[in-house]
Amino acid sequence: MLVKVFGSAVFGVEATTITIEVNIDKGIGYHLVGLPDNAIKESSYRIAAALKNNGYALPGKKITINMAPADLRKEGSAYDLTLAIGILVASGQIQAEACANYIIMGELSLDGSLQPIRGALPIAIKAKEEGFRGFFLPKQNVKEAAIVDGLDVYGVENVQEVIDFFEDKGGLQPTRINRQEELYQALEFPEHDFSDVKGQESIKRCMEIAAAGGHNIILIGPPGSGKTMLAKRLPSILPPMTMRESLETTKIHSVAGKLKEVGLMNQRPFRSPHHTISNVALVGGGSYPQPGEISMAHNGVLFLDELPEFKREVLEVMRQPLEDREVTISRAKFTVTYPSSFMLVASMNPSPSGFFTDPNVPSTSSPNEMQRYLSKISGPLLDRIDIHIEVTPVPFEKLSDSRKSESSAAIRERVTHARELQSRRFETIEAVNYNAQMSTKLIRQFCDLDEVSLQLLKTAMERLNLSARAYDRILKVARTIADLESSENVQASHIAEAIQYRSLDREGWLG
Numbered sequence: 001m002l003v004k005v006f007g008s009a010v011f012g013v014e015a016t017t018i019t020i021e022v023n024i025d026k027g028i029g030y031h032l033v034g035l036p037d038n039a040i041k042e043s044s045y046r047i048a049a050a051l052k053n054n055g056y057a058l059p060g061k062k063i064t065i066n067m068a069p070a071d072l073r074k075e076g077s078a079y080d081l082t083l084a085i086g087i088l089v090a091s092g093q094i095q096a097e098a099c100a101n102y103i104i105m106g107e108l109s110l111d112g113s114l115q116p117i118r119g120a121l122p123i124a125i126k127a128k129e130e131g132f133r134g135f136f137l138p139k140q141n142v143k144e145a146a147i148v149d150g151l152d153v154y155g156v157e158n159v160q161e162v163i164d165f166f167e168d169k170g171g172l173q174p175t176r177i178n179r180q181e182e183l184y185q186a187l188e189f190p191e192h193d194f195s196d197v198k199g200q201e202s203i204k205r206c207m208e209i210a211a212a213g214g215h216n217i218i219l220i221g222p223p224g225s226g227k228t229m230l231a232k233r234l235p236s237i238l239p240p241m242t243m244r245e246s247l248e249t250t251k252i253h254s255v256a257g258k259l260k261e262v263g264l265m266n267q268r269p270f271r272s273p274h275h276t277i278s279n280v281a282l283v284g285g286g287s288y289p290q291p292g293e294i295s296m297a298h299n300g301v302l303f304l305d306e307l308p309e310f311k312r313e314v315l316e317v318m319r320q321p322l323e324d325r326e327v328t329i330s331r332a333k334f335t336v337t338y339p340s341s342f343m344l345v346a347s348m349n350p351s352p353s354g355f356f357t358d359p360n361v362p363s364t365s366s367p368n369e370m371q372r373y374l375s376k377i378s379g380p381l382l383d384r385i386d387i388h389i390e391v392t393p394v395p396f397e398k399l400s401d402s403r404k405s406e407s408s409a410a411i412r413e414r415v416t417h418a419r420e421l422q423s424r425r426f427e428t429i430e431a432v433n434y435n436a437q438m439s440t441k442l443i444r445q446f447c448d449l450d451e452v453s454l455q456l457l458k459t460a461m462e463r464l465n466l467s468a469r470a471y472d473r474i475l476k477v478a479r480t481i482a483d484l485e486s487s488e489n490v491q492a493s494h495i496a497e498a499i500q501y502r503s504l505d506r507e508g509w510l511g
Helices: 043-052 080-090 097-101 120-129 139-145 159-166 179-183 201-213 227-232 243-255 279-283 312-316 319-324 367-374 379-383 408-425 440-446 451-464 468-484 492-500
Strands: 002-011 014-025 029-033 062-068 102-104 134-138 152-156 217-220 301-304 326-330 335-339 343-348 387-390
Touching: 002 080, 002 097, 002 120, 014 080, 014 120, 029 043, 043 080, 062 080, 080 097, 080 102, 080 159, 097 102, 102 120, 120 134, 120 139, 120 243, 134 139, 139 152, 152 159, 201 217, 201 227, 201 343, 201 387, 201 408, 201 468, 217 227, 227 301, 227 343, 243 335, 279 312, 319 326, 379 468, 408 468, 440 468, 451 468, 451 492, 468 492
Parallel strands: 002 102, 029 062, 102 134, 134 152, 217 343, 217 387, 301 343
Antiparallel strands: 002 014, 014 062, 326 335
16 A cells, blocks of 8 residues: 655755655565665654554565655654654554654654654744644644744644544644744843943943944953953844844754754843854754854854954855855865854954054063964954954942943834834845845945044045955944934944944054
8 A cells, every 4th residue: 555644854044845656566575765864764763653642553575765855865863753654554553544644753662652852943934834734743842833823733742643643533733823922931030231331331331332233243351351251242132133133043943953842032132152153063064054153143152252263264164154155165066055043242352462453561462472362363354343342340339339330121222213213224125124234235225424424434435454254334323323323424423433343443543
């Protein structure tokens, strides 16, 4: 008897429906074809034990299973449940003609219970697009898949629940989730708040500008000046995620298996990899392609602490994703694309000793040591960072001040207002939502300067020997400063402030 059941494969952040044909005939053998990997080939042992422990049996006949399309490689153990149901129906042990209307996925334990899978959300989205009635998957993944409207999503704990459903013996009900409630169920009191930061008013101003325009920022200062403390508080002033952003972010974390029984992600991610990270771990890839840290930070913040300590080749692979806001992984057997639109926040000491800019501590680094240290960061990478700012240690008087600083909520309100202005400005332009995403053409369109502003910018370009990319960065930051002040035009004061945020372009830093 020939039976068709349906599963799904995830490549990048998109799913592809897999048709699994199970044929049982005279003879003996278990033949699995259609480019399965070792984890799928081993499924026969898990399926046999799971069926036996639930009162069923792997038929002692010739079982031929084809996973179509046969030219697409299938990976992982998530097809166990799909294959088990197909075998039971094809052998006549259960009556489940309706199984062709459902996507069925899950890894089987030997007792028939189910282990969680990766990529439940993109699978559910694809199932809805292709007109499937429902989706069976492990209970641990049900919340992330249930945010897809118009699809019955069933979270099951063992194979027996699926069998009972198809034989009308159980009361299994689909899980329902209100997407809007999930999205706006944000934390009222973030773990890290700017009200905890003493002093550093100029740095807070920079962080506000960076958040308002989505600009990359680097903090340069001696140890203990508060660089990491400030960076960890940046997500608390970013505007709330839109439904589109939340779905994009949730899909990536679903593919990576990092959701941990949650539905829609409503908090912007904050990723802080160690400086020993490899190229693949940062940008993604591997023999089984997985999103890297830059994709896990999509729509959020990627924080690179002690930037010069990262291997230079690791930093260089970020250059293109920073511009394109996506990363394409190409190998001999596959090509996948992961979104990677993130805010880069980096921190570094100004010298190997860390105290080059501290007037109270003499620098012990020679000029050659300074040059070697700073040359670990390439000029093209620095050009992709809009804001460079020096962080100085907080004096005792500020540290001992018991008064609370301005809260993240107050700063976030101004940031959100500036982002709303940008959203209206770019509403007819595809793939541009805030100032940092502006192309050169859009910069010329929306950053029109008067004669005084042009002369000021010309003088800065000549004296600091800035590149063309740095010129564009200054205009983008100035446009954001103008938006924070609700100014329709970029003025000279906005240009002057934006020029101040290019510390590493000044003479004496990079030679």
